[in-house]
Amino acid sequence: SYVLNQPPSVSVAPGKTATITCGGNNIGSKSVHWYQQKPGQAPVLVIFYDNDRPSGIPERFSGSNSGNTATLTISRVEAGDEADFYCQVWDTSGYYVFGPGTKVTVL
Amino acid sequence: EAHLVESGGGLMHPGGSLRLSCVVSGLPVRINYMAWVRQAPGKGLECVSVIYADGGTSYTDSVKGRFSISRDTSRNTVYLQMDSLRVDDTGVYYCARIAGGGNSSPFDYWGQGTLVNVS
Numbered sequence: 001s002y003v004l005n006q007p008p009s010v011s012v013a014p015g016k017t018a019t020i021t022c023g024g025n026n027i028g029s030k031s032v033h034w035y036q037q038k039p040g041q042a043p044v045l046v047i048f049y050d051n052d053r054p055s056g057i058p059e060r061f062s063g064s065n066s067g068n069t070a071t072l073t074i075s076r077v078e079a080g081d082e083a084d085f086y087c088q089v090w091d092t093s094g095y096y097v098f099g100p101g102t103k104v105t106v107l
Numbered sequence: 108e109a110h111l112v113e114s115g116g117g118l119m120h121p122g123g124s125l126r127l128s129c130v131v132s133g134l135p136v137r138i139n140y141m142a143w144v145r146q147a148p149g150k151g152l153e154c155v156s157v158i159y160a161d162g163g164t165s166y167t168d169s170v171k172g173r174f175s176i177s178r179d180t181s182r183n184t185v186y187l188q189m190d191s192l193r194v195d196d197t198g199v200y201y202c203a204r205i206a207g208g209g210n211s212s213p214f215d216y217w218g219q220g221t222l223v224n225v226s
Binding site: 030031033035037041042043044045048049054086088089090095096097098099100101 | 142151152153154157165167201206210211212213214215217218219220
């Protein structure tokens with residue numbers, strides 16, 4: 001089955017840039033989606049098809065995907081960005097696959 | 108704007124059964140891919156089951172033969188029948204829509220979740 005890897009945690013100071021990676025075998029050939037989940041809430045789609053933003057998601061959120069790594073970048077981080085972030089792909093061998101999640105802490 | 112509202116969760120003993128419901132407004136379930144995604148306490152997200160626009164279904168390996176997804180287009184509702192429940196089925200179960208009707212599409216609308224506790 002297909003496996004995605006994410007760092008368990010990322011810490012960032014307000015106003016700085018947070019970078020969250022999502023590793024997978026040849027993930028650059030797949031469409032990657034990213035979700036933000038705050039405590040006690042349902043996940044929210046923040047990036048889809050590698051680098052598209054749903055309406056209402058700030059331009060500070062961006063994504064990229066190449067080779068074996070997809071990346072979610074949050075620029076000018078705010079306290080309200082603190083959450084768990086999950087990457088997700090679809091793979092014929094692994095069904096709909098989510099990464100293990102990265103907890104973003106704003107210092 | 109679509110709204111998805113789950114219900115039916117609760118406390119069950121191992122081996123028991125539950126039926127979860129997801130009432131959907133703002134989008135017709137009959138032409139959409141609809142999914143159930145669960146989250147064990149303190150853990151990540153796992154797609155459990157999907158019902159496709161053509162009525163076909165799929166399941167993650169750990170629930171095959173125990174869970175069954177269905178829909179009632181007249182009620183615009185999606186169900187998840189959960190039988191032979193196990194302790195590791197415990198978690199919050201979310202109903203979600205897979206956008207665009209394709210497997211590579213994102214989960215764009217989510218409900219608030221319903222808690223299933225098997226103990």
